[in-house]
Amino acid sequence: MWQNILEFFQTSGYAGFANSQMMVLRFIPGELIMIVISCVLLYMGIGRKFEPLLLVPIAFGMLLSNLPFGGVFTPAEGGQPGGLIYYLYYGVKMGIYPPLIFLGVGAMTDFGPLIANPKSLLLGAAAQIGIFIPFVIAFYLGKAFPSLGFDLKAAASIGIIGGADGPTAIYLTSKLKPELLGPIAIAAYSYMALVPLIQPPIMKALTTKRERQIKMEQLREVTKVEKIVFPIAVTIFIGLILPSAVPLLGSLMLGNLFRESGVTARLSDTAQNAMMNILTIFLGVSVGATANAARFLQPQTLMIIALGLFAFSCGTACGVLFGKIMCAATGGKVNPLIGSAGVSAVPMAARVSQVVGQRENPENYLLMHAMGPNVAGVIGSAVAAGVMLSFLG
Amino acid sequence: MWQNILEFFQTSGYAGFANSQMMVLRFIPGELIMIVISCVLLYMGIGRKFEPLLLVPIAFGMLLSNLPFGGVFTPAEGGQPGGLIYYLYYGVKMGIYPPLIFLGVGAMTDFGPLIANPKSLLLGAAAQIGIFIPFVIAFYLGKAFPSLGFDLKAAASIGIIGGADGPTAIYLTSKLKPELLGPIAIAAYSYMALVPLIQPPIMKALTTKRERQIKMEQLREVTKVEKIVFPIAVTIFIGLILPSAVPLLGSLMLGNLFRESGVTARLSDTAQNAMMNILTIFLGVSVGATANAARFLQPQTLMIIALGLFAFSCGTACGVLFGKIMCAATGGKVNPLIGSAGVSAVPMAARVSQVVGQRENPENYLLMHAMGPNVAGVIGSAVAAGVMLSFLG
Amino acid sequence: MWQNILEFFQTSGYAGFANSQMMVLRFIPGELIMIVISCVLLYMGIGRKFEPLLLVPIAFGMLLSNLPFGGVFTPAEGGQPGGLIYYLYYGVKMGIYPPLIFLGVGAMTDFGPLIANPKSLLLGAAAQIGIFIPFVIAFYLGKAFPSLGFDLKAAASIGIIGGADGPTAIYLTSKLKPELLGPIAIAAYSYMALVPLIQPPIMKALTTKRERQIKMEQLREVTKVEKIVFPIAVTIFIGLILPSAVPLLGSLMLGNLFRESGVTARLSDTAQNAMMNILTIFLGVSVGATANAARFLQPQTLMIIALGLFAFSCGTACGVLFGKIMCAATGGKVNPLIGSAGVSAVPMAARVSQVVGQRENPENYLLMHAMGPNVAGVIGSAVAAGVMLSFLG
Amino acid sequence: MDTVVVTETAGQMWTIVVVGIGTVFLCLFALVVMVSVFKAIFVREPKAAPKAEAPAAPAATAPAAARGLDGAVVAAIVAAVSAASGVPAASLRIASIERSGFNTPAWGHIDRA
Amino acid sequence: MDTVVVTETAGQMWTIVVVGIGTVFLCLFALVVMVSVFKAIFVREPKAAPKAEAPAAPAATAPAAARGLDGAVVAAIVAAVSAASGVPAASLRIASIERSGFNTPAWGHIDRA
């Protein structure tokens, strides 16, 4: 009996710490550090309100999977069922959750400002250059320091952080480099939350006071028919040019069609509420659970965090610079500040454009003009992910 | 590098068109025609409001799966995960979605008018003859033109269109002849939407003005206990007579019990909203995706469309004729117009009875009387599907 | 043709009765008795309102799976898909539904009264002794009557009924002894519903009138931060002491964090409504379907029913007795009646404490004081289940 | 299964048609009878006992009258099972269930305050 | 797939960069054109026919003007498909669909009374 009791205590989490395979500085078990990190992420999500809908499930998933012997992420083996998150993770592994979440995002998105001002699509394209610059750098880093393990697939997964679009980043990474899901998802959502801190200095550095004061013409009204035809036409157009973008873009556009058709309100409502919330919980918890100590507590995690910040900055800069080109080309009708919204991070980036613009000229209302590049950025990063997938997937 | 870029363009949808295996008239790629058809279906769903909750997802699923190389319906192979709709389609293949949607339909259905006037059940039975006549014809067509491939299973799947009940048609077809899912689902939902056009001429042709003017006695009130006992008793009764009807009928009745019990409002609400909407999206998109060019652009699709229309007409006619028999048997107490509602297509067919009846006699209110055969038709076609399944499944 | 028609009738449920493998008293088919039992359970759920959200689906699942040849619970075989409930049952078999339902329970639970009065946790612990006493007895019964088949796993599954917590009981039983799922789930939910009948006599027998009249001090207010930190800290604390409790407790606490964080209201709402209702339907129907005649109509079912009642009584008694100890230790500041609430059965057991207390002293409001042990009992029985799992799982 | 196609005969087809239409009418006529019994049990005053369609009903409705509506539910269920299964109601008598005086709410009612 | 790592060259990487940025701009510029055509079709008065980007549009908008808004939807879809696929619109003409006079509601509208 005492023998059995002793064995029982051998299965406690403390015993798990003692036998951890990942001792940092030779005496701190890696799992414990991961638990602390997950608490910090919970604090960021709850205390600081950084994208809490995703960061809270991600952080809690990380917490659960790092409790030694907790078994929530244990694979099924030899007839024994696996842990809960092992099953939830299937939806990530098979690329099911991100497109279905995009369905909900589509049902929430109003493409009206983009239809009213189609040129803003180009700003959404320009900001995606912020995906490719860190891709190049990550690739050369990987060549220089092979121990980082940054091959092309890893580089593409890092670059996509610059797309500022969570489901796209998770979808691409799950296809190319699932072992990096944890740090990439955390970086993507954290920087999306930090957009109001990251963007303004870059925006100011690259524009003149005069440019920032430009007022833009009011947008035309968009008819209901245009809004209905838009998602269908986008699916066909881009689906024919770049088939690998169909899963993400097609779902986004189907959700948007549910929203705009006027006859499928039931489906639109469920897609953006019950279904999306369920999938968000499942996605967050299972992405978080991939971040185990042995994988996460590595130099490349820090590198990913750093490159992610760089990616966001590149995207912002490219958007603003292209805005300046459009400003020049239109004879000063485009305020370059709306270019930064092209990174997506809907709707924060558009609000940042509004705030920065209004600070220079209190009567300047850029919000609706920035929403165009903002939603274009969602399409743009899905296209970029499609290209990555068709070369590397 | 240029080599690679060239290869990349080989994977565009245009290249897919060029290499299509299904060239219609030697130069139009079949996929392109399917895309146009899906746009027409979208127009029917959105512009004409033909059962949009189903037709919009079906049409969009068809669109997505016909974008060349889009890969949304690619099976999983050799460790590579499949496309999104490949996974969603499991719920059709395994017969999961239709019964669960029936759960929601049951939670939406009021069997009160049927309980108040049980004889209306016979009208619901008679209208199901509209399933068996096209079944016979499809069988002989298959014998005459073997290239159509209309064996008994196909004939049964075609006949069930006459049941005017989407989930039943999809359930039966998925078990017997999944390759016909696309045309059969489209025919079923389109004709359901066209019930107000298809039925009135048949109804008028088969009845005299005098019959159409018959006013019916007001229905008795139905007690709460009857409504609670009804779904339980139906499940036991019919389940014992015809076990193969249990999956569909049992689900329908469980949903109805959630509705009527008075103590499971939470479950009833979710069954008819969040759950049903999610499943409708999944069902619609995956049924639509089965309609690929090689399968759909065949003479048998046109034949199915034609036989489906014929099936609806037969069902309507049989219902009305049986209504005439009941009218005669009861000494003119039954208006034969309510017979056409027996095809189900809830609640449109009942409204058609009301409209046609009121046109002859503005003070004639047939709606509640027609709801009885209408919901009986749902039970009747589930029973018919059960017989088909137990012979052919 | 007549041959075929005859064969068709051989597949009716009546033929199934005639060929039943389980003839009770040599002439009543077991399936028929199961159908009657399921009707009685439906009556208990609907007519008597005994935990209808669970009992109605459980009873209907039992009804469906006992309709001969109904095939709703047939396994997939040789390429033929299985029945609907066969697929729904995967979520039970793989331990997916109970933790996700706990997520919803966590989102519904207010741990405030427990945080305000942490000593009430000990009452929640004491009541769990009601799990271990029937465990001992079931084990010795199994030794005495080997035909009962009560090994340690069965005994643990029976004991957990005393935890008065449905998802925990189902989770543990599905891992240890899935063949007993039916009777154990039915016993657990029935006795939970009968708590107002079972507990008061025991409570009165074990306490003096004076003790029952004790008024308790008002609880302190609990800050928002405490409520946020509580679920995180509980997960870490208990997860490290007892890893096998993580799936249940971690889910409960994640749900509670969604509730309390203030920034994830969307997720909390869906977890406690749409998601929980869908899973409740699936769980109930599939647990009910496991109760087939051959398994259910056995002496051990009656034994489980009896031991379950005994378990509830033990838990109540242990809670009250520990309450008396605390009463003595605190110099009469604790009313022992709140101890009975420690069995969980949230919130009924707490209301029983309130009702019994107020009967002795109309100005005595014990409800909030009893909510502390009540929710502590949920944690306590999850811990007890964790211990069982780590020894026997 | 696909080899069936070769040997499919019109006879098989007509069997399905006959059995199919027959079963639909049989099932729905059974429901007509069943619902008519409902009316007899639940809607008329309890003094009028239900008819021969449900041989078990008289035995069951007697206590039902005493116990009121809820009892009637049990009675109806017993009658339905009995009528549907052909087993005499005597074998099916349900042990009396006492009214509890308390009605337990579901877990969904956890205090959300 | 993992053996690719060994042979990955900067050339492959630059190919992805060039094609990637190129495709993003190509796709989004295509949408600029497409949305501009929208404006031409749906917002201006129907007398002004859309420009060369959609060769099928003139043929399609003529009946659209007659049939009103709903017809315009069809026209736009045909134009979009045609422009996107490069197949002349003539091959795509949609058989006229008559207005039905009734609009069928979805099953979701089952009477809940």
Added chain:
Amino acid sequence: MDTVVVTETAGQMWTIVVVGIGTVFLCLFALVVMVSVFKAIFVREPKAAPKAEAPAAPAATAPAAARGLDGAVVAAIVAAVSAASGVPAASLRIASIERSGFNTPAWGHIDRA
């Protein structure tokens, strides 16, 4: 697994009982201590530092007092982790996180107008 049945002894059973009841009380008593510490940290004025159960708490609450409620959350989490794991709080010190001035809303807040 089924062969276990044969060899199951009362000793195994009593082990489970003892460990089971012990663990339930241990866990819930640990929570009593934990929640009592909460009260010390969050409810009393910050001048009263928490007791020995959480050796890391004093170090952590000092900045917490300066930063207010949000800081207290971090402090409590660090204290809890430290107390639960037995690792000195020094190894766990969290690098200071600056207040951002902006709070980013979730994607759920996409403009629905």
